[in-house]
Amino acid sequence: MAKLALFPIILIILAIEAKTGFSTELFSNRVTITVNFEEKEYLQDTFVLRYWNSLLGVSVAEYLPYEESFALNDSGSFKFTINPQNDFGYFCLSKKEQGTDKSLLYYYLFEHGDDITITMKKRDALLPKAYAKRNREYFSGFKNFSEYTPEFKGRGFAKYQCRFRMDSLSYVSEDSGILTSDYGFFKGNSHDKIKDACLEILYDYRHELSTLAYSLLKSDIYGKQELDKYWEFKWLVLSDSTMENGFPKLKEIFTEGFSPLNDDLLLQNIQFHSPFYLESLIEYHKNLLLIQGLKKPESLYDSISNKYSAIERERLLCLLLLTYRDKFENQFAFYDEIYSGVTDDGLKGILKNYSLKFLKGSSAFPFKFTDLEGHEIELGDLKGQVLLIDFWFTGCRGCITYFQNTLSHVEQSFRYNDKIKFLSVSIDKNVNTWIKSVNSALYSSKETINVFTNGEGTLHEFVKYYNINIYPTILIIDSKGNLVGIYNDRPPKDQLISILNSVE
Secondary structure (H helix, E strand, O other): OHHHHHHHHHHHHHHHHHHHOOOOOOOOOOEEEEEEEOOOOOOOOEEEEEEEOOOOOHHHHHHOOOEEEEEEOEOOEEEEEEOOOOOEEEEEEEEOOOOOOEEEEEEEEEEOOOEEEEEEEEOOOOOOOOOOOOOHHHHHHHHHOOOEEEEEEEEOHHHHHHHHHHHHHHHOOOOOOOEOOOOOEOOOOHHHHHHHHHHHHHHHOOOOOOHHHHHHHHHHHHHHHHHHHHHHHHHHHHOOOOOOOOOOOHHHHHHHHOOOOOOOHHHOOHHHHOHHHHHHHHHHHHHHHHOOOOOOHHHHHHHHHOOOOHHHHHHHHHHHHHHHHHHOOOHHHHHHHHHHHOOOHHHHHHHHHHHHHOOOOOEOOOOEEEEOOOOEEEHHHHOOOEEEEEEEOOOOHHHHHHHHHHHHHHHHHOOOOOOEEEEEEEOOOOHHHHHHHHHHOOOOOOOOEEEEOOOOHHHOHHHHHOOOOOOOEEEEEOOOOEEEEEEOOOOOHHHHHHHHHHOO
């Protein structure tokens, strides 16, 4: 009788869970995501799902530990099953391609127990005109799969549908600047309008989301829109403030238009687990110091260290270290100081991973590539020489531009220096495609050591070890085989020359 009495209760729990998306202990902690294409396309393709158990910031994702799962098309479906360590995390879903993956979902929130089916349905009509967005990668899924619209179903579907609706609104909204005609802060700017509209969408889903999901999505909204405003402040205000006429209201604009925290008590503590919100706080402190003429990351460290509770401070300082890396005058000292003050085991793991792989002076991963003659080139063969390694792929326009305008000139600057070698690494899978591109002299020169990743593409162990997923990427190794730095922001010629001259 007791078992029979429990049956209606279980049915009620199941009904609530199915409607709201709440996870319950009746279900596994694993997360299942299935993607179906209505037109049975991509039959020979592979999709990849990368997920982060703890994502401090989107811009530093490649420096953080992540897991990835691959799915081949199975009768029109791509199915992923992951077992996250935490109650929630963020994932990216992409179609695997040569060079840069084709993004579908960009840093979506998941909770343990989610069982989602995403049906990609052909659109009846094209999307409304989409305005140029500063953060183009954030909206890449809309462009890459513009002929489709996703439909989300299953346990936990509401937060996915809510996020997609908010992004759809942002994507087609026209941008309006943060400045008035007399150089004051424009309160009717598009960023704040989009934020308010997204909050209204989120409010509509409040009964279908867990408290955790509601709070994190809200934090993501605040963070994303603030980041867009900071971008505009940097390029349209700070960059012009040094001109002859300048902006006399610089501090007034910043004070009126930006704030470090909202006063929503629901977000306290939870907001510091939002990667977008954390990054917006770093940007707040950076710009606050910039208008005071303080540009060094050490000033940021001091500013953050004197604020926030312990866990908030720890997460922000870890993000600060990963964001500025070798821009600290003494990266080792700051790493040691931050690590010694961290109490959270997850953050300690992130810092250890960073120190082993990315910290200046760590032992470089022992690569093994293949040159044009079919010979293996290993790190050990080049010990005693400083290496500048350039990663590229055929069809990468940015790679061509960077080589022609920057790297080729850096090579010429050291053409008589036998202690510095240039290694040009293609991630092309097809050897003939790679050879043809080398011979074109668009991506590299004949003076450099031209190699490729042995047909493994982005799955090559060296590429995976350093999470190289942006091209071109530059990696510099000193004569002792230790890492000097990884640069995916296309450093200018003078900066590279200065780095190489300072390395032994």
